[in-house]
Amino acid sequence: MTHTRMTWQAFRSQLEKYPEQILQFQYAADKLVAPSYHITEIKQAPITSVDCGGKINTWTEIIVQLWEPEQPQTSRAMAVNKALKIVDLVEKNIDLHPNAVVKIEFGNAAFDTRQLYPGEFLLEGENLVVNLQPDATQCKATDRGATCGTPKKQTMEAAESCTPGGGCC
Structure with a gap:
């Protein structure tokens, strides 16, 4: 599944359009982060990696961490303008990079902690619901037209014979 990744600038702009709405995050079908959630931190992470073809890749991610307290403190989620006050702080x-990729980090007792991408922003009554989307691993070399040395449907045997520098992922 290919997902368009939202930049920090686009994410913030979406929030700024709806300051009075109640900010909700949907992490799975019909599953919202509990309304007593907190934005515990916003991290900026510069990433440098080397892919299987030996190419260096760099990008920046901004990770907004959400936390659900064990004892709910409120039955109503924070307003967008409160979230924007946290962003301003x-x-x-930190000079957050406007073109950085945004991820929302979240987990609870029923959902293992992971980083999800903001997808659609949906207005539902007084709520602004950010629909979170999972990511999938990928081979960056295929983005450059490489086949990674394997046919489209790789067999387990082929995957086990892949060696570093051998041209496959």
Whole structure:
């Protein structure tokens, strides 16, 4: 599944359009983060990697971490303008890269912690619901037209014979 990744600038712009709405995050079908969630931190992570073809890749991610307290403290989620106040506080201390990829980090007792991408922003009554989407692993070399040395449907035997520098992922 290919997913368009949202930049920090686009994410913030979406929030700024709806300051009075109640900010909700949907992490799975019909599953919202509990309304007592907190935005515990916003991290900026510069990434440098080397792919299986030996190419260096760099990008920046901004990770917004959500936490559900064990004892719910409220039955109503925070307003978008409160979330923007947290963003402003962070941006007073860190120059967040406007073109960085945004991820939302979340987990609870029923959902293993992971980083999800913001997808659609849906207006539902007083709520602004950010629909979170999972990511999938990928071979960056295929983005450059490489076949990674394997046919489209790789067999387990072929995967086990792949060696570093051998041209496959």
